Amino acid sequence: MERNKQCNSSQDAEVRKGPWTMEEDMILINYIANHGEGVWNTLAKSAGLKRTGKSCRLRWLNYLRPDVRRGNITAEEELLIVELHAKWGNRWxxxxKHLPGRTDNEIKNYWRTRIQKHIKQAENLQGQTSGVNDQASSSQASGMAEPMDVYSPPLYQRTMEPIQVPLPTPESNETYWSMEDIWSMQLFNGD
DNA sequence: AAATATGTCAACCGCAACCCA
DNA sequence: CTGGGTTGCGGTTGACATATT
Known part of the structure; x- marks a missing residue:
């Protein structure tokens, strides 16, 4: 329950860290809805958030922005990630930029948690054909799919429909709001 | 059923690039 | 050109969730 674990040394009102609360999200969304983005440090102060500008920026870009898609990476997206990573390495x-609505952070996470070990396994199975690191090696040594050099992106243009935030178990805890919820809430708050 | 291992993901940090007075 | 502030990036951490023993 108590997942606010800010470093409450002695003073409060310092700078908050750790997971964002729904109130903070609302404040940020609202502020940006009414004033737009700006200099993040200033924005954080003007909005009354006890957060660094950096933290606000990250939260907005990776999570709150209305056009951000989260979860449910499709097979096409995964393939694209694999291809582009093979081409460019960790240039997340x-x-x-080639996966509309996806953030670098999410792609990075997805890669490290889901793809990387997979590829390593495949490499091991092939008996270390070569010292493939993970920098852009022309063709990755995993028998994934057909090797396509120039992948044409517009396979999956940003369809906003199938967004249904997974929300696995509504009973998980108290504040587990989907972005839909938050956005519809903030509509009532036209300030 | 409890303990432990593993997976997932949001958020932090440091650094470098950029911008501008 | 320099210095100070801001932004963007990539690596890493740590909390929570889920699977396994």
Whole structure:
């Protein structure tokens, strides 16, 4: 329950860290809805958030922005990630630019948690054909799929429909709000 | 049923690039 | 050109969730 574990040394009102609360999200969303983005440090202060500008920026870009898609990476997206990573290595933001709605952070996470070990396994099975690191090696040594050099992106243009935030178990805890919820809430708050 | 291992993901940090007075 | 502030990036951490023993 108590997942706010800010470093409450002696003073409060310092700078908050750790997971964002729903209130903070609302404040940020609202502020940006009314004033737009700006200089993040200033924004954080003007909005009354006890967060660094950096933290606000990250939260907004990776989570709160209305056009951000989270979860349910499709097979097409995964393939694209694999392809682009093979081409460019860990240039996550560059890769992310080719996956509309996906953030570099999510792609990076997805890669490290789901793809990397998979590829390593495949490498091991092939008996270390070569010292493939993970920098852009022309063709990755995993028998994934057909090797396509120039992958044409517009396979999956940003369809906003199938967004259904997974929300596995609504009973998990108290505040587990989907972005839909938050956005519809903030509509009532036109300030 | 409890303990432990493993997976997932949001958020942090440091650094470098960029911008501008 | 320099210095100080801001932004963007990539690596890493740590909390929580889920699987396994």
């Amino acid at each position: 933001s560059k890769i992310a």
